[in-house]
Amino acid sequence: MQHRWLPTALGLRLHRCAPWSLHLDDAHLTAITPTARCSVPLASEGVRLDQGWLWASLHLHSEDGRELSLAGLSRRDAHQLQQLLDQARANARQVHRQAAMRAWIDAADALCDQAVQQRRWISHEQQLALLQQRQAIDAQQQALRAPSSPLPAGADASCAEDWQADWPALWEQANQHLAGAELVHSRALFEQVESRPLSEEQARAVICFDNRVQVVAAAGSGKTSTMVAKAAYAIERGIAQPGQIVMLAFNKEAANELQQRAQRAFARLGQPHWQVQAATFHALGLQIIGQARGRRPHVPAWAIDAQAGVEKLAELVDTLKDRSEDFRTRWDMFRLVFGHALPAPGTALDHADGHDRDGQPYARTLRGEQLRSQEQCLIANWLFYNGVDYQCAGAAGADFHYPQAGLYHAHLQLDADGQRPLHFSAREQSLDWQHLGQHRQGKAWLETDSQQLRSGQAFHMMANALQAAGIELDPHPDRELPADGQAPLSDDALIALMRCFITHAKSNALDRAALQQRLSALPGDDFAERHRRFLELAGSVIQAWDEALAAEHGIDFEDMLNQAATLLESGQASTPWTLVMADEFQDASRARARLCRALAAAPHRYLFAVGDDWQSINRFAGADISVMTRFADYFGHGRVLQLQRTFRCPQALCDVASRFVSKNPAQLTKQVHSSTPEHGPVLQAVQVARREQLADAVGQLLTRLVMQLRSGQQAPGRAGKLQVFVLGRYNHERTCIPADWQARFGAWLELRFATIHRSKGAEADVVIVPGLLAGSFPSQRADDPALALAMPDGDTFPLAEERRLFYVALTRARRQVVLLSVQGRNSPFLDELVADGAVQLTQLDGQAVNEQRCPACGTGVLILRSGPFGEFHSCSSYPRCAYKPAQARASTYPHSAQALP
DSSP: OEEEEOOOHHHHHHHTOOOOEEEEETTEEEEEOSSOEEEEETTSTTEEEEEOSSEEEEEEEOTTSOEEEEEEEEHHHHHHHHHHHHHHHHHHHHHHHHHHHHHHHHHHHHHHHHHHTSOOOOOHHHHHHHHHHHHHHHTTHHHHTOTTSOOOTTTTTTTHHHHTSOHHHHHHHHHHHHHHHHHHHTHHHHHHSSSSOOOHHHHHHHHOOOSEEEEEEOTTSOHHHHHHHHHHHHHHTTSSOGGGEEEEESSHHHHHHHHHHHHHHHHHTTOTTOOOEEEEHHHHHHHHHHHHHSSOOBOOGGGTSHHHHHHHHHHHHHHHHHHOHHHHHHHHHHHHHSSSOOOSTTOOOSSOSEEOTTOOEEEEOTTOOEESOHHHHHHHHHHHHTTOOOEEEEETTEEEEETTTTEEEEEEOOOTTSOOOTTSOHHHHHHHHHHHHHSOTTSEEEEEEHHHHHHTHHHHHHHHHHHHTTOOOOOOTTOOOOTTSOOOOOHHHHHHHHHHHHHHHHHTTOOHHHHHHHHHTSOTTSOHHHHHHHHHHHHHHHHHHHHHHHHTTBOOHHHHHHHHHHHHHTTSOOOOOSEEEESSGGGOOHHHHHHHHHHTOSTTOEEEEEEOGGGOOOGGGTOOTHHHHTHHHHHSSOEEEEEOEESSSOHHHHHHHHHHHTTSTTSOOOOOEEOOOOOSOSEEEEEESSGGGHHHHHHHHHHHHHHHHHHTSSOOOTTSSEEEEEEESSGGGGGGSOTTHHHHHTTTEEEEEEEHHHHTTOOEEEEEEOOOBTTTSSOTTSSOGGGGGTOSSOOOSTTHHHHHHHHHHHTTEEEEEEEEEETTOBOHHHHHHHHTTSOOEEOTTSOBOOOOBOTTTSSSBEEEEEETTEEEEEETTTTTBOOOOSSOOGGGSOOOOEEOO
């Protein structure tokens, strides 16, 4: 391509410039004047063309620094030159982009080669870096594809197909090829590292070295074996040195087990000198802070252990009550009046205190009245606590009457839309509206509604109305409670709730202002007044807690974890660990999760978090299940693997337990498989007549097991004896174990008691759960709504944590689970299993239980009783449930005759 341009004669005269010529040859532009010569590449940025009204000027700047300006170029020639400049530059950019594309494709290919030839996993971090480079290259594409700038012939054809390929899918294929090859290459390690060979899903979890990996491990699926094997594999393959690996556990016992298991595994591989660190979060946090600041902070024992923390908090609350009458009044006001949360507006009683003879549910007040709603009960309890004389319902159509004030009080219960609840009868609905208009004449009236009660406005309205009538409120913490009144929230229960709240608030780094913002953001139909009063108490308690820490020059566990994470995030501290493994991740608090994220934040680091959200049972100690169920949201991209094969429970028991816990849709989905053989029925449910018979029932079950061992029906366990767990929801259930069990059964059985919380991670051949009773298991106070103020996301499924706790109990067994209950007190969990066909309820002799459930309370059973006027049927839960069928024949119900007082 050759071109030559000259200035116009008129242009030379007007611009008074010397003659010049401009030549384009082989993509170089050369300008010649009588005194100078300058040559530059046509596509370079050293060529600038300025368009004027009649002529154009050209400015050249060569690479060696010479400059030359030419004037008088005609507009026609300038237009031609500009087109050539644009095309040359577009072609140059395209060539540059072509080279960048080819270099990028080579790099993408290299990642695949890394997986195949170097046996290295292609991590998300590596993929993301390349994909971001591709985005930068693509950002220029629109300008280069302009019609006036055609691509060089054949330039795009050579790499277009590779460029348009689905590289993430190709990298994933390479990773899966690597995993398959590694199952063969590292077979010896996988077969020898633990006492039994790893399963394929365990081995694949070991091989996967993405930057953030969550392993959802079913109960008994060998998660500890997987963690230990991953450490060995990382060292053997050169991915990490022993000193670059840390395994995190939740307590010293678990950390010691990890350490010992790792050392035994390394010894099996002939590498006893390998040493990795297994530590608790507590120890690791102290180590990080100590290295960064030169001194480890002091964390008092009572700020680490959950039970010790509750005991310390009880001391602090007692001190606050002794020092401040106001605090004591507010504390007891909350316990007695606001201890129980209200159901959603417009809904029926969620937990009735009892049922009347007609089967209608009622809420019982502190004074013992039976009212139709918890809102009315709340008002009555407030009146009682404040020493107000009142009468309930039936007084001139009002809900309450205050005789000393001559005041009538109507409380309208409305749903979220301001309507009467649908579960109210037509008569109730009409009366509640009618009495407002029909009974006012000549009487003083006070009206409140549901929204006013929940917001707290109703209590101000009642106080003002009563005081205007000459009645002074007299809040009295020591006012004697009638024996037949509602049991208030106990001090112990409120202290435990407060300790749990402090743990979550500190774990989420929420100060008083942030908590207040959360309170302000609550929905309008929430029980904001209860939350406000709780938060008011919590502020004083948290201040006392922090002052107690300061008095010992210490910090608590959550503050320590957040401090360690802050040091890492700000770059003030660094760690040598490139592989961070966290055990029991379903029980991680937000503070623990934040520390894990900070440990793995640097480039070329790996987080391997193992847990089972179905076994998340430590919310009281700060656990936040959303850390696991929303792993990717919290940690960024995350690869989720599953260990679905269990080495513990028989398949039939796995199926029952899985169906039960999976009814909560928030739980992660998995299909648990087992190759463990069955030894007879895997699940039994036995009912006794009275609670006092539970211990005798356990003794009979143990006797039966010994007889089966002697007859050969039951094979001995792993240590030559049958291992039996008696698991209780509470510690007091240990009394169900016969005191003389060692003498009677010790030669055949290895027996021990544990609470279900403490049994996690353990297993036995046979599990006995002796306390599956309504009101006991599940605990109705497991999830208090006040915790929502301190937690990002609560689990709204009813009794979610108690459901997971029962799952843990079921999955401790290698052979069989026996559930014990009491007539008329069956746990709703047991009822659910029976309704699902998972188990049949029998007596100790194996006879099926045949009884009719009380249609009123749904827990008791209808039994035959005798009274002054002969036999009749009523609920076994009397006096809590006074239901009697209107008409019933004696043959209709079980003949379990009892006399009523």
